[in-house]
Amino acid sequence: MSQENRFQPRKQQEDAVDKAIRAREILIITDDGNKIGPISKREALQMAEDAGLNLLQVGQQGPVAIAKIVDYGKYKYEQQKKAKENKKHQTETQNKEIRLTVKIGEHDLDTKARKAREFIEAGDRVKVSLKFKGREIVYMDLGQQTLDRFYDKVSDVATIEKAPKLNTRFLDMYIVPKKKN
Structure with a gap:
Protein backbone atom coordinates (compact mmCIF):
# COMPACT_ATOMS: atom_id res chain seq x y z
CA MET A 1 0.00 0.00 0.00
CA LYS A 88 -33.38 15.03 12.04
CA HIS A 89 -35.01 12.64 14.53
CA GLN A 90 -31.72 11.71 16.17
CA THR A 91 -30.96 13.18 19.58
CA GLU A 92 -27.37 13.72 20.51
CA THR A 93 -26.48 13.72 24.18
CA GLN A 94 -23.34 15.32 25.45
CA ASN A 95 -21.33 14.65 28.58
CA LYS A 96 -20.97 17.65 30.87
CA GLU A 97 -18.96 17.86 34.08
CA ILE A 98 -19.53 19.70 37.34
CA ARG A 99 -16.63 19.86 39.82
CA LEU A 100 -17.14 20.17 43.54
CA THR A 101 -14.90 20.15 46.61
CA VAL A 102 -15.52 18.80 50.11
CA LYS A 103 -15.62 22.28 51.70
CA ILE A 104 -17.87 23.90 49.07
CA GLY A 105 -20.14 26.63 50.43
CA GLU A 106 -23.94 26.28 50.31
CA HIS A 107 -24.36 29.16 47.84
CA ASP A 108 -21.69 27.71 45.52
CA LEU A 109 -23.38 24.32 45.74
CA ASP A 110 -26.70 25.95 44.74
CA THR A 111 -25.04 27.63 41.76
CA LYS A 112 -23.45 24.36 40.57
CA ALA A 113 -26.77 22.53 41.04
CA ARG A 114 -28.58 25.20 38.99
CA LYS A 115 -26.03 24.76 36.18
CA ALA A 116 -26.36 20.96 36.36
CA ARG A 117 -30.15 21.35 36.19
CA GLU A 118 -29.75 23.35 32.94
CA PHE A 119 -27.59 20.57 31.46
CA ILE A 120 -30.05 17.87 32.55
CA GLU A 121 -33.05 19.74 31.14
CA ALA A 122 -31.16 20.06 27.83
CA GLY A 123 -30.94 16.25 27.82
CA ASP A 124 -27.25 15.96 28.63
CA ARG A 125 -25.50 13.48 30.91
CA VAL A 126 -23.66 15.11 33.83
CA LYS A 127 -20.57 13.82 35.60
CA VAL A 128 -20.35 15.23 39.12
CA SER A 129 -16.73 15.10 40.33
CA LEU A 130 -15.85 15.85 43.92
CA LYS A 131 -12.12 16.54 44.29
CA PHE A 132 -10.28 15.71 47.48
CA LYS A 133 -7.39 18.10 48.16
CA GLY A 134 -4.47 17.10 50.30
CA ARG A 135 -5.52 15.12 53.39
CA GLU A 136 -9.25 15.57 52.72
CA ILE A 137 -9.20 12.06 51.20
CA VAL A 138 -9.39 10.75 54.78
CA TYR A 139 -12.89 12.26 55.13
CA MET A 140 -14.61 10.14 52.49
CA ASP A 141 -17.91 10.37 54.37
CA LEU A 142 -17.89 14.20 54.08
CA GLY A 143 -17.42 13.87 50.32
CA GLN A 144 -20.34 11.44 50.15
CA GLN A 145 -22.49 13.86 52.17
CA THR A 146 -21.62 16.72 49.80
CA LEU A 147 -22.62 14.61 46.78
CA ASP A 148 -25.87 13.65 48.55
CA ARG A 149 -26.66 17.34 49.22
CA PHE A 150 -25.94 18.12 45.57
CA TYR A 151 -28.16 15.30 44.33
CA ASP A 152 -31.02 16.39 46.61
CA LYS A 153 -31.03 19.73 44.76
CA VAL A 154 -31.42 18.11 41.30
CA SER A 155 -33.26 14.88 42.18
CA ASP A 156 -36.59 16.15 40.78
CA VAL A 157 -35.18 16.21 37.21
CA ALA A 158 -32.32 13.67 37.39
CA THR A 159 -31.57 10.10 38.36
CA ILE A 160 -28.24 8.55 39.28
CA GLU A 161 -26.82 6.51 36.42
CA LYS A 162 -23.62 5.48 38.23
CA ALA A 163 -23.33 5.67 41.98
CA PRO A 164 -20.42 7.64 43.48
CA LYS A 165 -17.12 5.82 43.03
CA LEU A 166 -13.60 6.81 44.06
CA ASN A 167 -11.28 7.43 41.12
CA THR A 168 -7.80 8.44 42.40
CA ARG A 169 -8.56 11.78 44.14
CA PHE A 170 -12.05 12.21 42.67
CA LEU A 171 -15.39 10.84 43.84
CA ASP A 172 -17.33 10.58 40.57
CA MET A 173 -21.09 10.24 40.12
CA TYR A 174 -23.07 10.29 36.85
CA ILE A 175 -26.60 11.69 36.63
CA VAL A 176 -28.97 11.60 33.66
CA PRO A 177 -32.43 13.07 32.92
CA LYS A 178 -35.41 11.20 34.37
CA LYS A 179 -37.36 9.08 31.92
CA LYS A 180 -40.65 10.65 30.85
CA ASN A 181 -43.61 8.29 31.08
Whole structure:
Protein backbone atom coordinates (compact mmCIF):
# COMPACT_ATOMS: atom_id res chain seq x y z
CA MET A 1 0.00 0.00 0.00
CA SER A 2 1.47 3.35 -0.97
CA GLN A 3 2.29 5.96 1.66
CA GLU A 4 -0.28 8.48 0.32
CA ASN A 5 -3.23 6.06 0.21
CA ARG A 6 -2.64 4.73 3.71
CA PHE A 7 -3.97 7.85 5.45
CA GLN A 8 -6.91 8.60 3.18
CA PRO A 9 -10.34 7.57 4.48
CA ARG A 10 -12.11 4.77 2.66
CA LYS A 11 -14.84 5.83 0.28
CA GLN A 12 -18.34 4.72 1.07
CA GLN A 13 -19.30 1.61 -0.85
CA GLU A 14 -20.74 2.72 -4.15
CA ASP A 15 -23.86 1.07 -5.53
CA ALA A 16 -23.27 -1.39 -8.36
CA VAL A 17 -25.20 0.08 -11.28
CA ASP A 18 -25.50 -1.15 -14.89
CA LYS A 19 -22.06 -2.30 -16.13
CA ALA A 20 -20.51 -2.07 -12.66
CA ILE A 21 -22.40 -5.24 -11.70
CA ARG A 22 -19.80 -8.02 -11.80
CA ALA A 23 -22.03 -11.13 -11.77
CA ARG A 24 -22.70 -13.02 -14.99
CA GLU A 25 -26.23 -14.01 -14.02
CA ILE A 26 -28.77 -11.61 -12.56
CA LEU A 27 -32.09 -12.20 -10.79
CA ILE A 28 -34.36 -9.20 -11.38
CA ILE A 29 -36.99 -8.21 -8.84
CA THR A 30 -39.75 -6.05 -10.29
CA ASP A 31 -41.54 -3.23 -8.43
CA ASP A 32 -44.51 -5.48 -7.63
CA GLY A 33 -42.20 -8.17 -6.14
CA ASN A 34 -42.14 -10.67 -9.02
CA LYS A 35 -38.84 -12.37 -9.86
CA ILE A 36 -37.44 -12.63 -13.38
CA GLY A 37 -34.51 -14.89 -14.00
CA PRO A 38 -31.84 -15.70 -13.38
CA ILE A 39 -30.90 -14.26 -16.77
CA SER A 40 -27.62 -13.18 -18.32
CA LYS A 41 -26.14 -9.79 -17.52
CA ARG A 42 -26.51 -8.70 -21.17
CA GLU A 43 -30.26 -9.50 -21.21
CA ALA A 44 -30.81 -7.70 -17.89
CA LEU A 45 -28.99 -4.59 -19.11
CA GLN A 46 -31.07 -4.67 -22.31
CA MET A 47 -34.30 -4.85 -20.28
CA ALA A 48 -33.25 -1.84 -18.19
CA GLU A 49 -32.23 0.11 -21.29
CA ASP A 50 -35.56 -0.65 -23.02
CA ALA A 51 -37.39 0.70 -19.97
CA GLY A 52 -35.17 3.81 -19.98
CA LEU A 53 -33.97 3.03 -16.45
CA ASN A 54 -30.91 1.65 -14.67
CA LEU A 55 -30.09 -1.80 -13.31
CA LEU A 56 -29.22 -1.53 -9.58
CA GLN A 57 -27.69 -4.42 -7.64
CA VAL A 58 -29.41 -4.79 -4.26
CA GLY A 59 -27.88 -8.06 -3.11
CA GLN A 60 -25.86 -11.16 -3.92
CA GLN A 61 -26.92 -14.78 -3.61
CA GLY A 62 -23.95 -16.95 -4.43
CA PRO A 63 -22.84 -16.32 -8.02
CA VAL A 64 -26.19 -14.68 -8.90
CA ALA A 65 -26.65 -10.92 -8.34
CA ILE A 66 -30.06 -9.67 -7.20
CA ALA A 67 -31.02 -6.45 -8.97
CA LYS A 68 -33.89 -4.03 -9.54
CA ILE A 69 -34.70 -1.87 -12.51
CA VAL A 70 -34.95 1.69 -11.15
CA ASP A 71 -34.35 5.33 -12.01
CA TYR A 72 -30.96 5.62 -10.29
CA GLY A 73 -31.05 9.41 -9.90
CA LYS A 74 -34.44 9.23 -8.19
CA TYR A 75 -33.23 6.31 -6.04
CA LYS A 76 -30.17 8.29 -4.81
CA TYR A 77 -32.38 11.31 -4.09
CA GLU A 78 -34.79 9.18 -2.02
CA GLN A 79 -31.86 7.66 -0.07
CA GLN A 80 -30.46 11.11 0.74
CA LYS A 81 -33.92 12.30 1.78
CA LYS A 82 -34.35 9.30 4.12
CA ALA A 83 -30.89 9.82 5.63
CA LYS A 84 -31.64 13.50 6.25
CA GLU A 85 -35.00 12.64 7.85
CA ASN A 86 -33.39 10.03 10.11
CA LYS A 87 -30.71 12.49 11.16
CA LYS A 88 -33.38 15.03 12.04
CA HIS A 89 -35.01 12.64 14.53
CA GLN A 90 -31.72 11.71 16.17
CA THR A 91 -30.96 13.18 19.58
CA GLU A 92 -27.37 13.72 20.51
CA THR A 93 -26.48 13.72 24.18
CA GLN A 94 -23.34 15.32 25.45
CA ASN A 95 -21.33 14.65 28.58
CA LYS A 96 -20.97 17.65 30.87
CA GLU A 97 -18.96 17.86 34.08
CA ILE A 98 -19.53 19.70 37.34
CA ARG A 99 -16.63 19.86 39.82
CA LEU A 100 -17.14 20.17 43.54
CA THR A 101 -14.90 20.15 46.61
CA VAL A 102 -15.52 18.80 50.11
CA LYS A 103 -15.62 22.28 51.70
CA ILE A 104 -17.87 23.90 49.07
CA GLY A 105 -20.14 26.63 50.43
CA GLU A 106 -23.94 26.28 50.31
CA HIS A 107 -24.36 29.16 47.84
CA ASP A 108 -21.69 27.71 45.52
CA LEU A 109 -23.38 24.32 45.74
CA ASP A 110 -26.70 25.95 44.74
CA THR A 111 -25.04 27.63 41.76
CA LYS A 112 -23.45 24.36 40.57
CA ALA A 113 -26.77 22.53 41.04
CA ARG A 114 -28.58 25.20 38.99
CA LYS A 115 -26.03 24.76 36.18
CA ALA A 116 -26.36 20.96 36.36
CA ARG A 117 -30.15 21.35 36.19
CA GLU A 118 -29.75 23.35 32.94
CA PHE A 119 -27.59 20.57 31.46
CA ILE A 120 -30.05 17.87 32.55
CA GLU A 121 -33.05 19.74 31.14
CA ALA A 122 -31.16 20.06 27.83
CA GLY A 123 -30.94 16.25 27.82
CA ASP A 124 -27.25 15.96 28.63
CA ARG A 125 -25.50 13.48 30.91
CA VAL A 126 -23.66 15.11 33.83
CA LYS A 127 -20.57 13.82 35.60
CA VAL A 128 -20.35 15.23 39.12
CA SER A 129 -16.73 15.10 40.33
CA LEU A 130 -15.85 15.85 43.92
CA LYS A 131 -12.12 16.54 44.29
CA PHE A 132 -10.28 15.71 47.48
CA LYS A 133 -7.39 18.10 48.16
CA GLY A 134 -4.47 17.10 50.30
CA ARG A 135 -5.52 15.12 53.39
CA GLU A 136 -9.25 15.57 52.72
CA ILE A 137 -9.20 12.06 51.20
CA VAL A 138 -9.39 10.75 54.78
CA TYR A 139 -12.89 12.26 55.13
CA MET A 140 -14.61 10.14 52.49
CA ASP A 141 -17.91 10.37 54.37
CA LEU A 142 -17.89 14.20 54.08
CA GLY A 143 -17.42 13.87 50.32
CA GLN A 144 -20.34 11.44 50.15
CA GLN A 145 -22.49 13.86 52.17
CA THR A 146 -21.62 16.72 49.80
CA LEU A 147 -22.62 14.61 46.78
CA ASP A 148 -25.87 13.65 48.55
CA ARG A 149 -26.66 17.34 49.22
CA PHE A 150 -25.94 18.12 45.57
CA TYR A 151 -28.16 15.30 44.33
CA ASP A 152 -31.02 16.39 46.61
CA LYS A 153 -31.03 19.73 44.76
CA VAL A 154 -31.42 18.11 41.30
CA SER A 155 -33.26 14.88 42.18
CA ASP A 156 -36.59 16.15 40.78
CA VAL A 157 -35.18 16.21 37.21
CA ALA A 158 -32.32 13.67 37.39
CA THR A 159 -31.57 10.10 38.36
CA ILE A 160 -28.24 8.55 39.28
CA GLU A 161 -26.82 6.51 36.42
CA LYS A 162 -23.62 5.48 38.23
CA ALA A 163 -23.33 5.67 41.98
CA PRO A 164 -20.42 7.64 43.48
CA LYS A 165 -17.12 5.82 43.03
CA LEU A 166 -13.60 6.81 44.06
CA ASN A 167 -11.28 7.43 41.12
CA THR A 168 -7.80 8.44 42.40
CA ARG A 169 -8.56 11.78 44.14
CA PHE A 170 -12.05 12.21 42.67
CA LEU A 171 -15.39 10.84 43.84
CA ASP A 172 -17.33 10.58 40.57
CA MET A 173 -21.09 10.24 40.12
CA TYR A 174 -23.07 10.29 36.85
CA ILE A 175 -26.60 11.69 36.63
CA VAL A 176 -28.97 11.60 33.66
CA PRO A 177 -32.43 13.07 32.92
CA LYS A 178 -35.41 11.20 34.37
CA LYS A 179 -37.36 9.08 31.92
CA LYS A 180 -40.65 10.65 30.85
CA ASN A 181 -43.61 8.29 31.08
